Every structure is written in structure tokens, then in C-alpha cells.
Amino acid sequence: MDRQKKMITIERITTSSCEEYLYTERLLTAAFPRDEYRALHEQRSNVDSKEAFCMNILCNDGCPIGLLSYWQFDGYIYIEHFAIEASQRNKGYGAMALKQLLKTESKVVLEVELPTDETSRRRIGFYGRCGLEMCDREYMQPAYQADSNEVPMRLMACGMEMESCFEQIKSDIYRTVYGKI
Numbered sequence: 001m002d003r004q005k006k007m008i009t010i011e012r013i014t015t016s017s018c019e020e021y022l023y024t025e026r027l028l029t030a031a032f033p034r035d036e037y038r039a040l041h042e043q044r045s046n047v048d049s050k051e052a053f054c055m056n057i058l059c060n061d062g063c064p065i066g067l068l069s070y071w072q073f074d075g076y077i078y079i080e081h082f083a084i085e086a087s088q089r090n091k092g093y094g095a096m097a098l099k100q101l102l103k104t105e106s107k108v109v110l111e112v113e114l115p116t117d118e119t120s121r122r123r124i125g126f127y128g129r130c131g132l133e134m135c136d137r138e139y140m141q142p143a144y145q146a147d148s149n150e151v152p153m154r155l156m157a158c159g160m161e162m163e164s165c166f167e168q169i170k171s172d173i174y175r176t177v178y179g180k181i
Contacts, residue, residue: 008060008096010068012054016044020057024067033082035151038144053177058084058097065093068101073172076160078106080177098130106131107159109169111141114152127156135162139170142178 013021021044028037037043046053052073056096058066066084070077085096098119102108112134114129124134134156141151155162155169174180 008093009059010056012056016047022173023064024057027067027083028081035148052055071177076109077105078173079110109155109157112156132156132158137166142180
């Protein structure tokens with residue numbers, strides 16, 4: 001492994017008023033469709049006031065290359081957003097960051113788009129190579145806000161049997177992340 005890849009760090013951001021947070025916000029809006037992230041003022045509020053929400057900047061040798069946000073639940077984490085800067089993709093940084101996270105968080109859940117095109121199939125394959133398994137149960141990502149749409153997704157998980165805890169995890173995510181009852 002080359003020196004460059006050994007320097008990936010995951011650094012938590014605890015305030016939306018710092019330059020590192022602004023980087024993650026710019027990357028979030030560039031990397032995800034509008035229906036797949038909340039209003040930016042709500043995102044800032046989560047960073048500033050929700051202890052269970054972890055916004056992280058990914059750095060290579062001190063230089064920002066990505067973002068990783070997740071929610072801490074009882075016994076597992078739910079990755080809400082994970083993105084590598086377009087100019088830094090296909091260099092192994094995403095796999096390194098995810099594997100580093102999996103060393104400290106043994107139970108992880110995330111949403112993926114349905115495998116309807118090459119990009120979504122590659123993303124699912126990436127998570128599979130990192131150790132996550134697809135749950136075949138239907139799952140709909142709720143709308144983040146009134147003017148956005150629900151998105152059909154699937155859950156992927158590592159370190160847990162999704163079939164037995166699917167409804168509880170879905171309920172946790174809907175209630176805490178999306179504010180749905």
C-alpha cells in the first residue's frame with residue numbers, strides 16, 4: 001500500500017461554523033441528488049446540536065477528500081451520507097475510510113439506491129466488497145422535506161442479521177433521521 005493511502009483520517013466536525021463543515025456541505029450538495037439530503041439549515045442544526053449525529057470530514061494527509069455522516073443508535077450506526085470528492089475517486093480512499101470505520105463500529109447500516117443502472121450496481125458492489133450485505137426487503141427513503149420525493153432504496157448492513165431486526169432499524173431511522181413516526 002502506498003504512503004498516500006495510509007494517511008486517511010476521519011475527523012468529527014462539531015460545529016457548522018468552521019471551514020471543514022463548509023467543505024462537507026459543498027460536497028454533500030454536489031454528490032447527492034436534491035431528494036437525498038435535508039435542507040441545509042436543518043443539516044447545520046444537526047451538526048450543532050444533535051449528539052447522536054456525527055458529521056465527519058475525510059482527509060488524506062490533512063487535505064479534505066470526502067465526507068461521512070452517520071447517526072449513532074443503540075448497538076449500531078446508520079450511515080446517512082458518504083462521498084469522496086470527484087477528483088479523488090477510484091484511488092481506494094472510500095474503501096480505506098469505510099474499513100477504518102468498521103474497525104471501530106462493528107454494526108453498520110446504510111441505504112443504497114436500487115440496482116437500476118451501472119452507477120448504482122457499482123456502488124452496491126463497492127459496499128459488498130467492504131463487507132456489507134443487501135437486505136432484500138422493500139424500503140422507501142422518506143422525503144427529507146415537503147418539496148422532495150420519497151426514494152426507493154434497499155438497506156445494506158454489516159455485523160447484523162437484517163431480516164430479524166429490519167422493522168426496528170427502519171423505525172429507528174424513520175423516527176430519528178427523517179422525523180417520521
